[in-house]
Amino acid sequence: MEKKYKENKFVLFMKKNIYLILMVLCLFAIAGLVTYTVVSSNVEEPGPIVDANNKPIEDEGNETPNDSPVVNVPDGSGGQEEPEEMVFDMPIVGAAVLKDYVDTELVYNATMKHWSTHQGIDYKAEVGTAVRCVFDGEVSAITTTTMHGTTVTVKHSKGFSTSYALLGSNVPVKVGDKVSKGTVLGYVAETGYFESADGPHLHFEARKDNVLIDPNYYFAGNENK
Template identity: 40%
Template sequence: MKKSFYHKVGDFIEGKGFYIVLALCLAAIGVSGWVLFSSLTPDQPETPVGGNAVITVTPMPTPVATVAVTPEKPVLTATPKPTSTAAAVVSSTPSPTPQPTATPRSAPTSLAWPVTGEVLTGHSLETLAYDVTMGDWRTHAGVDIAAAVGAEVRAPAAGEVVLVTQDVMLGTTVVIDHGGDLRTTCANLAATPTVEVGDQVSVGDIIGAVGETAISESALPSHLHFSVTRAGEPVDPMELLPD
């Protein structure tokens, strides 16, 4: 009777085939063990998982030392003293010429008539005179010289005009200083004189015109009130006026 393929294989395994299969299994186990051992013992050094970590160290900035700069003190240079030559040049400069001092004007010994006319009222200090305007007896510190309204009044001597005013009793008044404490006063002038304070006048210069401004002498005919003082004291004009 002919055996089937399966019976042949079974017989083979029961015979020599058993040892052949065992040898193949051992060989397979050996090869597997060698492969596993080779994989566990790599030739290259181990590489860390995740790759090589690169650590960058940033150097700290080196502190810069601050140096305080002290400003240099100014160097004082001594100014050389002038030599004797320079001193000689300075000393050779002429000194300014002193200005001449004005010589005080001396008082005139006589006066010119400020207007031409008759003396209506004379000078009277020691004796009382009747005042027709005021209706009483009083002193009179000057002279009243008859002159028409508008007649020119002239300076009786050279001098400086020191006062131009409106006197309550004597009206428009001009006072001239002739030097030596001698002053003359022309009153009862027209409202606007022709001179001002500070004007220098010469004898005969026109200083104004006869007016009607003196209320204390308004009852008299048209005239010029003329008086003289020396150091503030009244002087009789007739002592200085020519005859």
């Protein structure tokens, strides 16, 4: 009798307070969801948030030194990423420019008997004059044609390359050789027909991403040209 009365009282309590109980359960569920969300965001940025939970007041001071290296890291890597300065040495020291780089107007090619741009620099030099690499790199091609004689091409960093045409076939380098500023790549000759009416000279070209560029911008002292 007594037991049944107690059971009835419990059932009665449940019936009376069912909405309250459901509400409490809902609150627990919401609290659980919020906790899960916070923990999830903690995983993404564990350092600062864990610190903030442990010592919310002191951490403001602690976070500043923690943040500083983070700010400094891009600065440091920015310094490392600063482009290596492309400053060319002269391919033939002291040589006079026979024909400069011209891409905005046509110049007469006495050999080919036509007008065209001249997207290279011709340096007047005696046959046999040593032609030197203008910047560190790797020999990427050595070709010989009737028109250009022997041409040595050197690949540099950052998409730059330079080529040295109208050389003799007696080149002291081979494809794949690592070369530096001043490395002798070959010797002026009269092997190529192209521009042969101009007398012996070096025809020097520079490219950036395989597009001919004006080498004058890259010689020391000519930055403002």
